[in-house]
Amino acid sequence: MCRRGGADGFTLAIDSLSVRRGEAVAVTGPSGCGKSTLLDVVGLVLRPLPQGRFCLAGHDVTALWSGGQDNELAKLRARTIGYVLQTGGLLPFLNVRDNIRLSRSLLGLPADRAGETRLIDTLAIGGLLDKKPAALSIGERQRVAIARALAHRPPLVLADEPTAALDPDHSVRVMQLLLALAAELGLGVVVVSHDWDLLTRFGLRRVEARPTGTLTRFAN
């Protein structure tokens, strides 16, 4: 459970949500119902209320938050989460190539040129590598953000409307890439999307919001 905006603000209750490695889950629901908040809790950005159980890659996340273990949470986040933000979230002072390589280098992982090339080709961003994010369109930023989130092969990828700014052709390619990598590398994927046609086409398991006033419940 998580609360935003004080006692009479917004409350998110996650009754149950499990994502296994290699599995992709779609989170759907109306605007403002708490989908991004759900991703922020799962992505260790927002602190959940202390009741309840939250296990991520074998770690007791509730205990880490309760114990104020911010360094451990930051390390766990860096190792286990790839987050594709709605706004891209790229570092403005790095070019596209260095944005993509950042997560691996921060974690001290060796370069993975083959994996990098596959991401770049599939996302059709080869012509953008020397550009800074400010010189990209919103859709281009979103594709680069996806490459960056996947480059270190995190066990869990969170994607907040990753196809919202893309044309239908790129939307399908991006979803295909996410799902192919999830299956191939054993990554779990949680994707927020309003694109019902796309979700149906790929047959994703859906977790639907049940909003009632300022409370939203999510359950498997």
Ligand SMILES: Nc1ncnc2c1ncn2[C@@H]1O[C@H](COP(=O)(O)OP(=O)(O)OP(=O)(O)O)[C@@H](O)[C@H]1O
């Ligand atoms: N920083 C914040 N402080 C307080 N309340 C917030 C904050 N951010 C979001 N909210 C509220 O939390 C609720 C859920 O917001 P959230 O962004 O998770 O919804 P969403 O389902 O992702 O919406 P959308 O589909 O429009 O992106 C909303 O009522 C919003 O007003």
